[in-house]
Amino acid sequence: MQPTIPLAKFLPYQLSITSNAVSGRIAQEYRQRFGLSVPEWRVMAVLGDSGALTQRDLTQRTLMDKVAVNRACKVLEERGLAARTPNAQDGRSHHLDLSDAGREMHGQIMPLAREMERRVFAGFSAEELDAFSSLLLRVRGQVGDLDGDTIDSRNFGIV
Amino acid sequence: MQPTIPLAKFLPYQLSITSNAVSGRIAQEYRQRFGLSVPEWRVMAVLGDSGALTQRDLTQRTLMDKVAVNRACKVLEERGLAARTPNAQDGRSHHLDLSDAGREMHGQIMPLAREMERRVFAGFSAEELDAFSSLLLRVRGQVGDLDGDTIDSRNFGIV
DNA sequence: TATTGTCGGTTGCATAGGCAACTACCTTTG
DNA sequence: CAAAGGTAGTTGCCTATGCAACCGACAATA
Numbered sequence: 151m152q153p154t155i156p157l158a159k160f161l162p163y164q165l166s167i168t169s170n171a172v173s174g175r176i177a178q179e180y181r182q183r184f185g186l187s188v189p190e191w192r193v194m195a196v197l198g199d200s201g202a203l204t205q206r207d208l209t210q211r212t213l214m215d216k217v218a219v220n221r222a223c224k225v226l227e228e229r230g231l232a233a234r235t236p237n238a239q240d241g242r243s244h245h246l247d248l249s250d251a252g253r254e255m256h257g258q259i260m261p262l263a264r265e266m267e268r269r270v271f272a273g274f275s276a277e278e279l280d281a282f283s284s285l286l287l288r289v290r291g292q293v294g295d296l297d298g299d300t301i302d303s304r305n306f307g308i309v
Numbered sequence: 310m311q312p313t314i315p316l317a318k319f320l321p322y323q324l325s326i327t328s329n330a331v332s333g334r335i336a337q338e339y340r341q342r343f344g345l346s347v348p349e350w351r352v353m354a355v356l357g358d359s360g361a362l363t364q365r366d367l368t369q370r371t372l373m374d375k376v377a378v379n380r381a382c383k384v385l386e387e388r389g390l391a392a393r394t395p396n397a398q399d400g401r402s403h404h405l406d407l408s409d410a411g412r413e414m415h416g417q418i419m420p421l422a423r424e425m426e427r428r429v430f431a432g433f434s435a436e437e438l439d440a441f442s443s444l445l446l447r448v449r450g451q452v453g454d455l456d457g458d459t460i461d462s463r464n465f466g467i468v
Numbered sequence: 469t470a471t472t473g474t475c476g477g478t479t480g481c482a483t484a485g486g487c488a489a490c491t492a493c494c495t496t497t498g
Numbered sequence: 499c500a501a502a503g504g505t506a507g508t509t510g511c512c513t514a515t516g517c518a519a520c521c522g523a524c525a526a527t528a
Contacts, residue, residue: 157355168324172325217515241522242477281437285437287327288433290327383508400493475525482516483515496502
């Protein structure tokens with residue numbers, strides 16, 4: 151046993167390595183089973199639930215960089231999992247929606263996602279998870295308040 | 310207000326974006342004030358607390374990739390913040406320790422780190438933070454159990 | 469309607485980060 | 499002590515990610 155290491159007590163550090171571990175584990179699963187990256191999966195998850203959206207909508211709902219959204223959409227389209235249709239209201243953007251194949255895959259992915267969430271957070275009560283969730287939300291709010299140059303959290307009802 | 314989006318309720322997702330927000334905020338601070346990356350800062354934090362260590366020790370204590378540790382060490386040495394001395398016990402490795410300049414910087418950084426932690430987690434009780442910390446630890450344990458191919462958490466007293 | 473500013477989407481570039489292979493050295497086994 | 503296998507550190511490569519600049523289209527103002 152080593153002496154107490156302050157870094158290990160540093161909460162941002164704990165948060166970072168835990169998040170990395172969880173994300174890495176989940177990313178590995180999606181990659182192996184579906185060949186999807188995390189950004190691609192996120193876009194699919196939102197599309198499958200919301201129906202056709204523009205990339206702008208997707209950046210808002212996923213909180214990802216618009217470039218990340220763009221690239222994920224491009225891949226999904228190339229793989230035939232999603233299709234773009236012109237946006238009559240705005241010539242700059244398209245409506246992106248899942249294809250039948252994409253919807254089929256979405257149907258397989260979401261149960262897997264829930265299952266992985268269940269396993270990773272196994273052994274916690276609903277109260278603990280609620281508290282955890284709300285703490286994450288409040289922390290995010292704190293950082294947003296401190297940090298003027300990033301996303302404006304007031305724009306996101308979903309956060 | 311948008312309809313409820315499942316992605317926003319997905320705990321791994323919440324964890325990820327919160328961690329990114331916190332890490333990004335902190336990384337920005339270290340970069341601006343000291344020109345340090347997060348890996349570099351982590352190495353400094355451990356070195357400043359533990360005294361001379363090998364890169365192997367540092368990879369264990371920071372949980373970073375050995376390449377990340379190596380590169381951080383190289384930068385610190387080039388900047389004169391740390392120095393390597395031969396390891397009499399093992400010709401393959403060196404003992405790395407902070408220089409006077411590095412120790413000086415360490416003395417400035419650690420209070421800043423604590424201050425940022427305090428601000429990011431402002432408004433939470435000690436009990437909440439303890440619960441949060443132990444939940445992160447348990448989640449990390451779960452992922453480690455599920456995931457055979459990454460780090461072996463049993464090696465790390467610090468985790 | 470011409471101008472100016474803004475916005476969605478795209479591309480290019482620059483950086484970070486991880487994996488795999490390699491070197492030099494250590495350790496174990498016969 | 500020779501051989502075989504393992505380990506610390508290093509380098510190169512490849513991918514992921516983000517920013518900044520750009521293009522075409524919309525919006526506001528005159």
